[in-house]
Amino acid sequence: MAMDLDIATPKQYLDGVPYEKFAAMREAPGLTWHPYEDNGFWAVTRHADVKEVSKQPDVFSSGIGHTNLWDLEADALEARRSLIDTDAPDHTRLRRLISKAFTPRNIRQWEQVTRDIAGELLDEFKARGGGDWVDAVAAPLPIRVILSILGVPLEDADHLVELSNYLVEGTGDQATLQPDAFGNTTELRLLPFGSPASHALYEYGEELGRARLAEPQDDIVTLLVLAKDEGDRLSASEYRNLFQILVFAGNETTRTAITHGAMALADHPDQWSRYRADPALLEPMVEEIIRWASPVLHMRRTAATDTELAETKIAKDDKVVMWYASANRDPRVFDQPFQFDIGRSDNQHFAFGGGGPHFCLGAFLARMEIEVLLEEMAAREMVLEPREPAARAPSNFVNGILSVELGVAS
Amino acid sequence: MTGEQWTMTVDTDICIGVGQCEMLEAEVFHLDDDTGMAVVIGPKTLPTDRADAVLEKCPSGAIRKAPRTPTPLEIHSSSDRWKANPCSHLR
Numbered sequence: 339m340a341m342d343l344d345i346a347t348p349k350q351y352l353d354g355v356p357y358e359k360f361a362a363m364r365e366a367p368g369l370t371w372h373p374y375e376d377n378g379f380w381a382v383t384r385h386a387d388v389k390e391v392s393k394q395p396d397v398f399s400s401g402i403g404h405t406n407l408w409d410l411e412a413d414a415l416e417a418r419r420s421l422i423d424t425d426a427p428d429h430t431r432l433r434r435l436i437s438k439a440f441t442p443r444n445i446r447q448w449e450q451v452t453r454d455i456a457g458e459l460l461d462e463f464k465a466r467g468g469g470d471w472v473d474a475v476a477a478p479l480p481i482r483v484i485l486s487i488l489g490v491p492l493e494d495a496d497h498l499v500e501l502s503n504y505l506v507e508g509t510g511d512q513a514t515l516q517p518d519a520f521g522n523t524t525e526l527r528l529l530p531f532g533s534p535a536s537h538a539l540y541e542y543g544e545e546l547g548r549a550r551l552a553e554p555q556d557d558i559v560t561l562l563v564l565a566k567d568e569g570d571r572l573s574a575s576e577y578r579n580l581f582q583i584l585v586f587a588g589n590e591t592t593r594t595a596i597t598h599g600a601m602a603l604a605d606h607p608d609q610w611s612r613y614r615a616d617p618a619l620l621e622p623m624v625e626e627i628i629r630w631a632s633p634v635l636h637m638r639r640t641a642a643t644d645t646e647l648a649e650t651k652i653a654k655d656d657k658v659v660m661w662y663a664s665a666n667r668d669p670r671v672f673d674q675p676f677q678f679d680i681g682r683s684d685n686q687h688f689a690f691g692g693g694g695p696h697f698c699l700g701a702f703l704a705r706m707e708i709e710v711l712l713e714e715m716a717a718r719e720m721v722l723e724p725r726e727p728a729a730r731a732p733s734n735f736v737n738g739i740l741s742v743e744l745g746v747a748s
Numbered sequence: 749m750t751g752e753q754w755t756m757t758v759d760t761d762i763c764i765g766v767g768q769c770e771m772l773e774a775e776v777f778h779l780d781d782d783t784g785m786a787v788v789i790g791p792k793t794l795p796t797d798r799a800d801a802v803l804e805k806c807p808s809g810a811i812r813k814a815p816r817t818p819t820p821l822e823i824h825s826s827s828d829r830w831k832a833n834p835c836s837h838l839r
Contacts, residue, residue: 393807430764430808437765438784695807697766 345381345661346374346407348732355635355737357676360664368650372659374407379638379657380650385668385688387648388660391639392692398639398658400696401425405637406735407659410527417528420579422587422696429695432580435565435572436699439487439558445702448487452707455482456714464720468745471722475711476596476739477589483707484588488581489557490546498542502589504535506731506738530582543581558584590736591633592704595689596711597728597739598631602678604722604744609680614716623680624708629687630678632663633737637691662688663737721747754799754813758786763810769802777802777811786810 343359350356360383363370369380369387382388391398404415404423415423421432438444459475466474481499482492490498504515517526520538529536547563554560562580565571572580603610613619638659645652652658665688667675672682690698698704715722723745731738756776758769765784769777778789794802799813818826 433764434784436784438780438782441765441767441779441781441784442770443779443781693768693805693807695764695766697768697807702767 343370343372346372346734348734351734351737352730352732354730355632355663357663357667360661360667364664364668368648369652369658374657375409377409377657379407379659380647380652382647382658382660383664383668384648385665385671385686388662388665388688388692390647390692391658391660392688392694392696395425395694395696397642397645399425399642400429400637400639402640402642402655403638403657405639407636407638407657414527417575418530418579419575420530420583421699422583426695431571432576433695433699436558436562436580439561440699440702442702445706448483448703449706449710451486452479452483452710453714455479456707456711460711460714460718460720464718464746467748468723468725469743470741471600471744472593472597472739472741476593476600479596479711480592480707481589483703484584487558487588487703488584489550489555489559494542498539498585499589501535501538501542502586505531505533505539505586506590506733506736530579530586536582539582539585540578543578543585547577547581587698588700588703590738591700592707594633594737594739595628595631595704595708597742598633598737599627599708599712600722600744601724601728601739601742602627602630604724606678607721607723609678610721613680613712617716619680620709620712621705622682622685623712624705625685625687626678626680626682627708628689628704629666629672629682629685631737632666632687632689634689635663635733635735635737636661637696660688660692662691665692723747751795751797753793753795753816755793755816756788756799756802757812757814758788759810759812760785761810762808764808766807768805768807769811772802772805773798 343362345356345359363381363383369382372379372381382391400423404410421429424432456479459478463469463474477499481502482495485495485498515534517534519534522534522537524537526532526534546559550560550563551567554564562572562577566574566577613623636659638657641652641654641656641658644654669675671686690701725745726743728742729740731740763785765779765786767779769786770779773794775790776788776792776794777786780787793816803811803813
């Protein structure tokens with residue numbers, strides 16, 4: 339395989355997603371074999387093929403090798419396993435335990451909390467005439483909302499944001515934390531994202547769990563810790579890894595969508611005007627923002643048996659990687675895929691996944707947060723303007739923006 | 749007559765509450781807020797193409813379709829006896 343189709347080296351993502359490489363792979367026949375460290379993976383880049391992989395969880399396993407590109411040893415796999423890298427029947431049990439907290443109506447209960455937080459952040463941003471959108475709005479909003487839902491006290495929010503940022507860093511090339519940061523004594527390879535910040539999150543989750551067991555409240559940590567207490571419903575390891583993934587997924591991904599969305603609206607003021615003139619465009623605009631952002635760039639599966647996809651033979655234990663960022667620009671599915679068009683109907687994007695059992699648990703929550711934020715922006719007649727190019731994260735896993743200066747038109 | 753109608757059901761032993769059904773057909777599917785599982789609501793039926801679309805989207809395979817049982821009125825009014833001479837009972 340030609341080096342110029344390398345989509346794995348994280349540093350290139352500093353310049354943006356390598357869309358032209360994905361386009362070349364989509365046009366090439368079959369699946370593309372991509373070398374990676376000692377192994378390699380099948381790059382699945384077409385929308386239809388990503389869908390097919392998602393619909394066959396028994397063949398394309400999330401549990402065998404976990405869901406990132408790298409290989410882990412057996413003890414690391416077990417220590418780090420969570421909802422996302424589990425197969426049926428454990429996945430079914432875990433998902434059913436938590437899914438009720440994320441139904442559309444249960445999520446709507448948090449709408450007012452979300453609106454209050456969004457309003458406060460936007461008022462501040464508008465008063466200053468702009469600034470770093472990530473720091474001022476995109477990062478704090480989702481973290482404060484997920485922490486409210488989890489039941490984490492507000493005074494601990496900043497600490498958890500910091501920890502979460504370190505986890506994101508763990509998906510790139512460089513790590514700024516020492517292995518013994520936060521009092522960590524566990525080997526890094528046994529920690530999610532290989533980061534000592536995970537240790538700190540574990541400790542926090544366990545402490546909060548103990549507090550909720552003593553005094554149950556109407557929040558997710560109480561839900562989980564009561565299940566753990568019942569003995570066979572949720573193990574200690576499952577509990578702490580589930581807490582950790584909820585903090586990470588509920589925070590980092592929505593931040594990314596909100597940032598790319600704001601940048602897109604600043605770069606395409608005609609689209610923002612379109613929505614202002616027709617508020618019924620709110621829902622399609624949210625879906626288009628999510629497609630545009632593709633916050634999670636890929637997820638990996640492992641073939642449980644010999645199989646075939648797109649006329650390509652796949653051997654048992656081969657890694658198979660779904661590139662949602664590519665599927666979301668597939669011209670076979672999206673008319674003018676590189677056009678930011680808030681009026682797209684029947685937006686079949688895969689930013690929440692290809693539609694299998696691991697479909698994003700937080701999809702209704704993400705949509706609600708983005709909808710509310712945009713409504714509050716419109717209510718304040720805020721028009722965003724570009725100022726500085728964004729500083730991107732060097733990650734092949736998340737489409738991360740570290741900071742971006744935006745202005746508010748006066 | 750319009751196309752065939754199908755009665756939709758959800759097997760709650762299998763359902764994991766992803767909610768693709770509600771996203772597609774909110775008049776017929778609803779995620780229960782106490783259990784997180786899908787329940788069938790409203791008319792509980794869909795025409796063939798929409799029923800098949802929901803079946804295809806359901807990630808767990810918990811959704812099933814069955815031919816809708818016609819109502820007594822439908823059986824009655826589709827009978828050939830009435831079509832041939834709808835007012836014969838008045839003679």
